[in-house]
Amino acid sequence: MANVAVIGAQWGDEGKGKVVDWLASRADVVVRFQGGHNAGHTLVVGNQTYKLSLLPSGLVREKLGIIGNGVVVDPWALLAEIARVQAQGLSVTPGTLRLAENAPLILPLHGALDRAREAARGDAKIGTTGRGIGPAYEDKVARRAIRACDLAEPATLSAKLDELLLHHNTLLRGLGAETFEKAALLEQLLALAPQILPFVEPVWERLDELRRAGKRILFEGAQAVMLDVDHGTYPFVTSSNTVAATAASGAGVGPGVVGFVLGIAKAYCTRVGAGPFPTELNDEVGQTLGDRGSEFGTVTGRRRRCGWFDAALVRQAVKVGGIDGLALTKLDVLDGFAALRLGTGYRIDGKIFRHLPAAPGAQAAAAPIYETLEGWSGSTRGARSWAELPAQAIKYVRRIEELVEAPVTLLSTSPERDDTIMVRDPFQD
Ligand code: IMP
Numbered sequence: 001m002a003n004v005a006v007i008g009a010q011w012g013d014e015g016k017g018k019v020v021d022w023l024a025s026r027a028d029v030v031v032r033f034q035g036g037h038n039a040g041h042t043l044v045v046g047n048q049t050y051k052l053s054l055l056p057s058g059l060v061r062e063k064l065g066i067i068g069n070g071v072v073v074d075p076w077a078l079l080a081e082i083a084r085v086q087a088q089g090l091s092v093t094p095g096t097l098r099l100a101e102n103a104p105l106i107l108p109l110h111g112a113l114d115r116a117r118e119a120a121r122g123d124a125k126i127g128t129t130g131r132g133i134g135p136a137y138e139d140k141v142a143r144r145a146i147r148a149c150d151l152a153e154p155a156t157l158s159a160k161l162d163e164l165l166l167h168h169n170t171l172l173r174g175l176g177a178e179t180f181e182k183a184a185l186l187e188q189l190l191a192l193a194p195q196i197l198p199f200v201e202p203v204w205e206r207l208d209e210l211r212r213a214g215k216r217i218l219f220e221g222a223q224a225v226m227l228d229v230d231h232g233t234y235p236f237v238t239s240s241n242t243v244a245a246t247a248a249s250g251a252g253v254g255p256g257v258v259g260f261v262l263g264i265a266k267a268y269c270t271r272v273g274a275g276p277f278p279t280e281l282n283d284e285v286g287q288t289l290g291d292r293g294s295e296f297g298t299v300t301g302r303r304r305r306c307g308w309f310d311a312a313l314v315r316q317a318v319k320v321g322g323i324d325g326l327a328l329t330k331l332d333v334l335d336g337f338a339a340l341r342l343g344t345g346y347r348i349d350g351k352i353f354r355h356l357p358a359a360p361g362a363q364a365a366a367a368p369i370y371e372t373l374e375g376w377s378g379s380t381r382g383a384r385s386w387a388e389l390p391a392q393a394i395k396y397v398r399r400i401e402e403l404v405e406a407p408v409t410l411l412s413t414s415p416e417r418d419d420t421i422m423v424r425d426p427f428q429d
Pocket of ligand 1: 011040127128222223238
């Protein structure tokens with residue numbers, strides 16, 4: 001029995017929520033392995049709409065949720081999210097949610113530094129979510145992070161706060177931002193410790209037990225390959241590795257446990273925040289895609305930039321992300337266009353590239369090379385089988401498969417969970 005990892009294949013917001021929810025109903029446990037509360041999933045179950053940032057999506061399907069060590073956890077955000085979904089009738093207890101003891105914590109000073117640095121960057125800002133994700137990962141790598149397990153050791157907390165504050169207050173002062181007091185932070189952390197600690201455990205041990213018992217594990221990625229700190233459009237990226245390989249290190253399992261890697265891609269392309277976007281459309285077509293696709297960020301509320309499907313970019317994501325099959329979402333947004341374009345490569349300084357080079361100058365200069373396909377007049381919305389799709393829509397999907405060098409495993413044709421065409425069950429490897 002295979003496990004499945006779900007990752008974004010573009011710049012995030014590909015509609016992972018719906019696909020993860022669909023897969024979660026077939027899994028026994030859902031594991032978050034990177035990112036933090038910068039992610040945002042909207043899940044519609046019956047007449048309830050859940051907005052999740054940090055909680056693994058399987059919780060709404062009453063599946064065990066695990067937050068792995070690769071996630072940076074804002075404990076206040078976690079408790080607030082638990083309270084929010086509990087008010088909607090969902091039960092989140094230490095019996096249904098586990099948190100890795102070695103997960104680094106996001107403190108208020110991380111958000112403050114994130115926002116102060118963005119403000120100082122002015123026009124060159126990255127467009128972060130301002131939630132302290134980058135500074136928290138920096139502290140992890142710099143070996144000064146406070147981790148979930150530290151909440152059980154007041155002496156450790158106290159010593160770590162000294163080191164953290166020396167670093168952060170120096171930076172905050174330099175940026176003209178407010179500094180933090182140790183006593184207040186220590187008091188806040190000690191006050192939330194009894195609420196967080198019941199969820200904390202060595203999750204690698206539990207995952208090992210579950211795996212040996214033949215349970216199905218779903219690894220739920222956040223953000224996407226083009227926001228990966230190594231493989232994305234650096235520096236306009238998030239601060240974690242978003243590729244499928246991270247599912248192993250970010251949960252504490254071997255790489256063989258990860259199983260089938262499902263990459264999610266929209267049938268067109270969007271991006272929030274700044275950074276290169278070769279197939280972006282700053283015209284009526286881009287506007288139409290945004291309106292029809294309701295392209296507003298779940299976390300930020302910002303309008304997403306829209307453009308044509310960039311097959312060269314997704315092919316790159318397939319290769320570096322380890323994607324075995326694609327789930328193509330929001331095909332219905334393309335209904336009624338007379339013609340559709342697919343990006344197949346780039347022209348940069350007179351040279352042709354099949355991939356997006358890493359150098360920022362080249363990325364900014366990349367002009368897309370397009371292939372034009374006929375659109376379709378019928379509707380794909382709500383289709384549940386290939387037979388219900390217009391012939392041109394099938395051609396569009398097949399051409400994407402050829403260009404990105406990966407099969408389309410799932411096709412999503414509306415926000416409804418059951419409006420999905422399954423070509424292959426990712427759990428049946
Ligand atoms: P950070 O993750 O808050 O540091 O933001 C870095 C970049 O990643 C910014 O361009 C954000 O807009 C983007 N980003 C972070 N999380 C998401 C997400 O869940 N979806 C889409 N973009 C995201």
